[in-house]
Every structure is written in C-alpha cells, then in structure tokens.
Amino acid sequence: MTIIEEIKYLLLKSNRILLLCHITPDGDCLGSLLALGRSLKKLGKEVFMYCEDEIPSFLEFMLETGELQSNQAVATNFDVAVALDSGDSKRLGELGLELYRGTKKKINIDHHASNPGYGDLNWVEPNKAATGEMVLQLIDSLGIQLDLSLGVPLYTAIFTDTGGFRHSNTTSETLKIAARLVELGVEPAVISREIYEKKPFNYFKLLSKAFSRFTIDGKICYTWVKLKEIEELGLDYGAAEELTTFTKMMKDIDVAIVFKEKEENYIKVSLRSQSDYNVAELAEKFGGGGHEKAAGLIIKDSLEEAIKQVLNAAKEVQ
Numbered sequence: 001m002t003i004i005e006e007i008k009y010l011l012l013k014s015n016r017i018l019l020l021c022h023i024t025p026d027g028d029c030l031g032s033l034l035a036l037g038r039s040l041k042k043l044g045k046e047v048f049m050y051c052e053d054e055i056p057s058f059l060e061f062m063l064e065t066g067e068l069q070s071n072q073a074v075a076t077n078f079d080v081a082v083a084l085d086s087g088d089s090k091r092l093g094e095l096g097l098e099l100y101r102g103t104k105k106k107i108n109i110d111h112h113a114s115n116p117g118y119g120d121l122n123w124v125e126p127n128k129a130a131t132g133e134m135v136l137q138l139i140d141s142l143g144i145q146l147d148l149s150l151g152v153p154l155y156t157a158i159f160t161d162t163g164g165f166r167h168s169n170t171t172s173e174t175l176k177i178a179a180r181l182v183e184l185g186v187e188p189a190v191i192s193r194e195i196y197e198k199k200p201f202n203y204f205k206l207l208s209k210a211f212s213r214f215t216i217d218g219k220i221c222y223t224w225v226k227l228k229e230i231e232e233l234g235l236d237y238g239a240a241e242e243l244t245t246f247t248k249m250m251k252d253i254d255v256a257i258v259f260k261e262k263e264e265n266y267i268k269v270s271l272r273s274q275s276d277y278n279v280a281e282l283a284e285k286f287g288g289g290g291h292e293k294a295a296g297l298i299i300k301d302s303l304e305e306a307i308k309q310v311l312n313a314a315k316e317v318q
C-alpha cells in the first residue's frame with residue numbers, strides 16, 4: 001500500500017478528525033487545511049480545523065465564518081490528527097502540538113526536506129511545490145469531486161508557495177494542477193489581487209523603512225524591521241513577511257536575508273537563495289529549516305546580535 005492509500009484508509013475509518021496548520025500561517029498551510037477539511041466534511045466526518053496563530057488579513061478571503069477552531073474552546077478526543085505543511089512539530093504551536101501529541105493516530109503531510117517524520121504516517125515530498133499539491137492528490141484518491149470551495153484554497157496554496165508561479169519549485173505538474181483549478185472556475189486575477197494587491201497604506205511605509213536599510217555584504221543583501229515599527233504603523237506581524245520577496249529582487253546577489261523582530265529578543269530570520277547557495281543548511285546551523293532556496297530560523301537574542309551571528313555563519317556555508 002502506498003503512503004497515500006494508508007492515509008486515505010486511516011481517514012476513512014476515523015470520525016473525529018483534527019487538522020492543524022503551522023504558526024505564522026501562510027497560503028499553503030491554510031489552503032491545504034481548508035481544502036482537506038472541507039473535503040472530509042463532504043464525507044460526513046466531524047472535522048476540526050485549528051491554527052494557533054491569527055490568520056493574516058490577506059488570507060481571510062478564503063475563510064467562512066466560524067470555520068476554524070478558536071484558541072479558547074478547542075475540542076479534544078480526536079481519532080486522528082493531521083499536521084499540514086509543518087516541517088517541524090514545534091511549528092504546530094504550543095497547544096497545537098499538545099493536541100497533536102494527545103491524539104492516538106498522527107498523520108504528517110508536508111513538502112519540507114527537513115521534516116524529520118514526527119507522525120505515525122509520514123508523507124513528505126520535498127519535490128512538491130506546495131503541500132496543497134499533495135492535498136489535491138489525497139482528495140482525488142478519496143474520490144471527492146472538486147468544486148470552487150476546494151479549488152480556491154488549493155489554488156491559493158500553490159500560488160502563494162510558488163511566489164505567484166515565479167519560484168524554482170514551479171514545475172509543469174504545478175502548472176497543470178493550476179490549469180485544472182482554473183478550468184474549474186478559479187479566477188487567477190481575483191486571487192492574485194487578494195494576495196498581493198490589497199495592502200494598507202502603512203504597509204508601504206514599513207517597506208520604505210526596510211528598503212532604506214538595504215545593506216550589501218559581499219553577495220548577501222539584508223535588511224531588518226523592528227517590532228516597534230510594525231506596532232506603531234498599526235500593522236500585524238504578517239506585513240513583514242513579504243519583505244523577503246522584495247529583498248531577493250536585488251541584482252547580483254546570492255542570498256537575501258530579512259531579520260524581523262517578532263518579540264523582544266525573538267528574531268525571525270528569513271533566507272532566500274538566488275544561486276547554488278543552500279539556505280536550508282544555514283538555517284539548520286541555528287536549529288531552523290526549510291528548502292534549499294527558501295528557509296528560516298529563529299534567534300532568541302537582540303536584533304543586533306541576530307544580524308551579527310547570522311551574517312558570520314552565512315559566510316561559512318557555500
């Protein structure tokens with residue numbers, strides 16, 4: 001039996017099913033969560049969808065009210081728990097991990113090469129552009145007919161994880177899947193506008209601060225944002241997430257690095273490679289992980305210290 005079949009049979013014989021997103025949710029984990037959750041509901045399953053962190057506003061268009069579990073009143077006693085797009089079990093969040101560990105049967109569906117296989121059934125395919133591609137395969141194998149309620153989140157998952165079909169993970173398979181979803185009625189321009197073109201005024205003020213700090217160090221371009229700046233502009237933390245996309249647009253660089261102060265002495269570092277440089281290797285030096293071209297890590301120290309440590313380590317990797 002293939003791993004997809006094993007997962008399929010486990011889901012089919014389960015009734016109460018918990019689906020989990022990762023912290024700082026993105027389009028792939030939320031899209032995968034909604035598509036799989038709505039599919040399982042069609043099969044008459046009792047589905048609980050949980051995401052520990054708040055959903056960033058640019059992804060809200062996918063959600064129906066009350067669809068996600070609230071942090072305050074999470075149900076328990078699930079037959080099976082499914083972690084989606086989470087390269088590490090810690091990415092499920094504190095309560096998320098507790099719920100996952102407390103469930104008898106654990107499924108892990110992900111496309112991060114660094115995923116250690118923390119479930120009972122682990123389906124990890126690093127060559128997939130998005131976890132959403134895998135979820136679509138699973139939905140097909142469950143024999144569920146696609147409709148727009150599944151098509152929109154699946155398209156969003158793939159669209160966002162490929163950076164709008166621009167990253168190196170965009171394969172012919174990815175585009176075939178996208179075409180299938182467009183034939184179903186998904187409108188690329190509408191989703192693109194939801195994701196990339198509904199930014200508040202202050203988002204640009206934050207970007208301009210970060211752009212003014214662009215620093216070139218050899219083949220590395222880096223910048224940073226401070227928690228205070230995000231707060232003063234009335235933005236949520238997710239606003240800083242896209243900074244990496246802009247930083248890697250710089251000509252003649254190998255690596256783009258963005259340091260984001262999430263809390264005091266808690267710095268989220270995003271890494272993007274534009275060359276053979278393997279940023280996952282750099283991330284792993286600090287207990288982080290990800291893909292060769294896109295990875296991340298966390299430093300529990302000051303912003304200044306984080307910049308110093310990561311830049312020093314960056315020069316050792318090649």
Ligand SMILES: [Mn+2]
Nearest residue numbers: 028085131161
């Ligand atoms: Mn993903």
